[in-house]
Amino acid sequence: METVLVLGATSDIGIAIAKKFASEKYNVQLAARKPELLGPLQSDIQIRYNVECGVYAFDALIFHSHSMFFETLNPKPEITICIFGTMDDEEDAFNNWNLTQRMIDTNYTGAVSVLNIAARTYIKNKKGTIIGISSVAGDRGRASKMIYGSSKAAFNAYLAGLRNKCFKDNVHVMTVKPGFVYTRMTENMELPALLTSTPAYLADVVYNGFAKKKNVIYIKWFWRYIMLIIKSIPEFQFKKMKL
Amino acid sequence: MKKQIANWGNYPAMEADEESFVFEEQLDALVQKDVAFIARGNGRCYGDASLSERTISTLKFDKILSFDTETGIFECQSGITLDQVLNVIVPKGWFLPVTPGTKFITIGGALASDVHGKNHHVDGSISNHVAEFDLVLASKEQLTCSRETFPDLFEATLGGMGLTGVISRVKLRLKKIETSFIRQKQIKATNLQELIGLFEQYKDYTYSVAWIDCLKKGEHFGRSILLLGEHAKLDEIPEGQRPGALKLPAKKQITFPINMPSWVLNTLTVKAFNFLYYTKNFKKEINNIVSYEPFFYPLDAILHWNRLYGKSGFVQYQFVLPLSAKQGLVEILNRIADEGLGSFLAVLKVFGHQESIISFPKEGYTLALDFPVRKGLLEFLDELDELVLKYDGRLYMSKDARMRPALLEAGYPGLKQFKSIIKKYNPGNKIRSVQSDRLLLTADS
Numbered sequence: 103m104e105t106v107l108v109l110g111a112t113s114d115i116g117i118a119i120a121k122k123f124a125s126e127k128y129n130v131q132l133a134a135r136k137p138e139l140l141g142p143l144q145s146d147i148q149i150r151y152n153v154e155c156g157v158y159a160f161d162a163l164i165f166h167s168h169s170m171f172f173e174t175l176n177p178k179p180e181i182t183i184c185i186f187g188t189m190d191d192e193e194d195a196f197n198n199w200n201l202t203q204r205m206i207d208t209n210y211t212g213a214v215s216v217l218n219i220a221a222r223t224y225i226k227n228k229k230g231t232i233i234g235i236s237s238v239a240g241d242r243g244r245a246s247k248m249i250y251g252s253s254k255a256a257f258n259a260y261l262a263g264l265r266n267k268c269f270k271d272n273v274h275v276m277t278v279k280p281g282f283v284y285t286r287m288t289e290n291m292e293l294p295a296l297l298t299s300t301p302a303y304l305a306d307v308v309y310n311g312f313a314k315k316k317n318v319i320y321i322k323w324f325w326r327y328i329m330l331i332i333k334s335i336p337e338f339q340f341k342k343m344k345l
Numbered sequence: 346m347k348k349q350i351a352n353w354g355n356y357p358a359m360e361a362d363e364e365s366f367v368f369e370e371q372l373d374a375l376v377q378k379d380v381a382f383i384a385r386g387n388g389r390c391y392g393d394a395s396l397s398e399r400t401i402s403t404l405k406f407d408k409i410l411s412f413d414t415e416t417g418i419f420e421c422q423s424g425i426t427l428d429q430v431l432n433v434i435v436p437k438g439w440f441l442p443v444t445p446g447t448k449f450i451t452i453g454g455a456l457a458s459d460v461h462g463k464n465h466h467v468d469g470s471i472s473n474h475v476a477e478f479d480l481v482l483a484s485k486e487q488l489t490c491s492r493e494t495f496p497d498l499f500e501a502t503l504g505g506m507g508l509t510g511v512i513s514r515v516k517l518r519l520k521k522i523e524t525s526f527i528r529q530k531q532i533k534a535t536n537l538q539e540l541i542g543l544f545e546q547y548k549d550y551t552y553s554v555a556w557i558d559c560l561k562k563g564e565h566f567g568r569s570i571l572l573l574g575e576h577a578k579l580d581e582i583p584e585g586q587r588p589g590a591l592k593l594p595a596k597k598q599i600t601f602p603i604n605m606p607s608w609v610l611n612t613l614t615v616k617a618f619n620f621l622y623y624t625k626n627f628k629k630e631i632n633n634i635v636s637y638e639p640f641f642y643p644l645d646a647i648l649h650w651n652r653l654y655g656k657s658g659f660v661q662y663q664f665v666l667p668l669s670a671k672q673g674l675v676e677i678l679n680r681i682a683d684e685g686l687g688s689f690l691a692v693l694k695v696f697g698h699q700e701s702i703i704s705f706p707k708e709g710y711t712l713a714l715d716f717p718v719r720k721g722l723l724e725f726l727d728e729l730d731e732l733v734l735k736y737d738g739r740l741y742m743s744k745d746a747r748m749r750p751a752l753l754e755a756g757y758p759g760l761k762q763f764k765s766i767i768k769k770y771n772p773g774n775k776i777r778s779v780q781s782d783r784l785l786l787t788a789d790s
Contacts, residue, residue, distance in 0.1 A: 112367070112368070114367070114405070117367065139368045139370075142408035142410055142422060143408055145408065145409060145410050145411060146407075146408035146409045146410075149409045149411070149412050149433060150409060150429075150432075150433055286365060286366075286367070286371075286405075289346075289363075289364060289365065290346050291346065292346050
C-alpha cells in the first residue's frame with residue numbers, strides 16, 4: 103500500500119484530501135503546525151478506512167526544520183501533497199510587511215523548501231508524485247489579490263518548472279488551481295454557487311487527476327476558461343478594471 | 346453572511362448566520378462570542394428547533410474517535426450522521442441501538458431530540474444507550490455527562506433540543522447483529538380495532554410500526570399495514586447470502602427534482618396513494634427477508650422528498666396519548682378524516698414505558714402525520730391540540746413548528762425542572778432557538 107503525505111492537514115481541503123486518499127486505500131501521513139489537533143482525524147481515518155495514519159508536526163515557516171521533518175517520515179511517502187497556505191486581507195498585508203512576508207513565505211518559500219526535499223528523494227528513487235494546491239488567483243495579478251495572487255503565481259511557476267525537471271526521472275508533478283471553495287476561510291463570503299466547489303468535490307477531482315496523471319487541473323473545470331478570458335484582456339484595459 | 350435556512354418541513358424559513366468548526370478550540374471561540382446561538386446538525390428536525398439568527402453547524406465536527414468491535418462501544422464527535430456511522434459499524438456486525446426513520450440526522454441531533462425508533466417498546470429511546478457525552482456550556486466550560494456525573498444535565502440534554510449546551514462528543518453502546526438483513530412481517534389490518542389488537546399480539550417483536558390510512562371512514566376506519574421486524578440471524582437468510590451477511594446495501598438513491606405545485610396534493614391524490622399502498626399487499630400477511638435500508642429508511646431512498654409538499658412546506662404533527670386514551674386516538678383520527686387533510690405518511694406506533702425530564706416518548710400510542718402548509722392548517726392543528734390536551738397527551742418538539750407554550754407545559758410534567766436546569770447551565774439564555782423563544786423556554790425574565 104502506498105503512502106500519501108498531506109502537508110496542511112488541519113485545513114478543510116487537507117482533511118477532505120486525506121479522507122479521499124484513505125478511502126482509496128492509501129496510508130496517510132497528516133502534517134500540520136498544530137499536530138495536537140489531529141487526533142480525531144487520525145482515529146477517524148483509521149477506523150473508517152482501515153488504513154494506517156500517522157501524525158507529524160510541520161511548520162512551513164521554519165524552513166531549516168524541513169529536511170529533518172522529511173527524514174522522520176516513516177515510511178517515506180510515495181505521494182506528497184502540499185495544501186497549506188494563508189490568505190490575509192490584502193489591504194492589511196499591503197500596509198504591514200510582516201503579513202506580506204508571512205503570506206509569501208508560507209505560500210511560496212515554505213512550499214518550495216519542503217517540496218525540493220521531497221523531489222530530491224523522488225528523483226533518486228525514480229518514482230513519486232508531487233501535488234501542489236495553488237489557486238486561480240496566480241493566473242493573473244490583480245489588485246484585490248495582489249500579494250496572495252503573486253505568491254501563488256510564483257508557486258505555479260515553481261510547480262511547472264519542477265514538472266519539467268522531474269519528468270525524465272519518472273516523477274509526476276500536478277498543479278491544482280481551485281477557484282472558490284466553501285471552507286472556514288470563506289464562510290463569511292458570498293460565493294457564486296455555480297463557481298464554488300466543496301472540499302469533498304475538490305478532493306475527488308484531485309484524486310481523479312492524480313490517477314490520470316494530469317498536469318494542471320482547474321476546479322471546477324470551467325475556471326480554466328474563465329481564467330483564459332481574464333488572461334486575454336490587454337493590460338492597458340486590465341489595469342483600469344476593478345477585479 | 347446571512348443565508349436562508351429551514352429545517353426538513355421547509356416551514357418556517359429564515360435568514361441566519363451559519364458558522365462551523367472542525368476543532369474543539371474553534372467551538373470554544375464560537376461559543377464565547379457574545380451573540381446568542383443554537384447548535385444545528387443536518388437540519389432534519391421538521392420545524393424551528395434548530396433555527397436561530399445565529400447557528401453553529403456541527404457538520405464538520407464529524408470524526409469517529411474510537412470503536413471497540415468486541416464490546417460495541419462507539420465514540421464519535423456529534424456532527425457525524427447516522428448514515429456514516431452505519432457504513433462503519435454494520436460490516437463489523439453492529440447496529441444502531443435505536444434509529445429514527447431517517448439516517449440523515451447527526452448523532453448530536455439524535456441526542457438533543459432523544460430520538461425513538463420502531464423498537465421503543467423494547468429498547469426505549471436513544472438515551473438508554475448513551476454511555477456518556479461531552480457538553481460545551483454557554484460559559485464554554487466543557488462537562489462530561491453520564492447517569493453518574495451531572496445526571497441532571499445528562500437527562501435534560503437528552504430531548505433538551507440543544508438548550509443545555511453544545512453536545513460535542515458522544516459515547517454509544519451499539520447493538521450486536523449477525524446479518525445486515527431484517528426478517529420482516531407485514532400484516533394488513535382492516536380497521537383500527539384490529540390494528541391495536543395486532544400491536545398487542547406481536548408486542549414481542551423488536552421492531553413494530555404501522556402505516557395507517559387516515560382518510561378512510563366507516564367500517565374500514567383506520568385500515569393499516571403493520572410492519573414487524575427482527576434482525577435476521579445468520580441461519581435465517583438464504584445460504585447464498587451468508588458469506589456477505591454483513592454487507593452494506595447497494596446505494597440506490599433518486600432525488601426528488603423540484604418543489605411540487607401545491608395543488609398536486611389533495612384529498613383525491615392522497616386517497617389514491619393510500620389505496621395503492623394498502624392494496625399493494627395482496628395477501629393478509631407477508632413474510633420476507635429484506636435489507637435494513639428499506640425496512641428502516643424507506644424515504645431516504647428519495648433525496649429531498651420534502652419537495653413533494655411544495656415551496657410553502659409542511660408541518661409534521663406527532664403526538665402521544667396514554668394507552669388508556671384509545672378513544673382519543675379515534676377522535677383525532679376522525680377529526681382528520683373529516684377535515685380531509687390527511688397525509689401520505691400517517692405512522693402509528695406503541696411506545697413502551699419511559700421516564701425522563703423532557704423526552705417525548707411515554708407509554709401510549711404515538712401518531713405522526715404530515716400536513717402541507719396551507720390556509721386554515723394552523724387553526725386546524727390548534728383544534729387537534731385541544732384533543733391532545735384533553736386526553737393527556739403531548740407533542741414532539743422535534744416535529745413542532747407551532748404549538749403554544751401552554752400545551753407544552755401541560756404535556757410535559759418535567760418542564761419546570763427542565764427550565765430550572767437550563768437556567769442553571771445557560772443562565773443568560775445565550776443558547777436559544779426560534780422554538781425555545783416561542784415556547785418560552787428561554788424567555789428573558
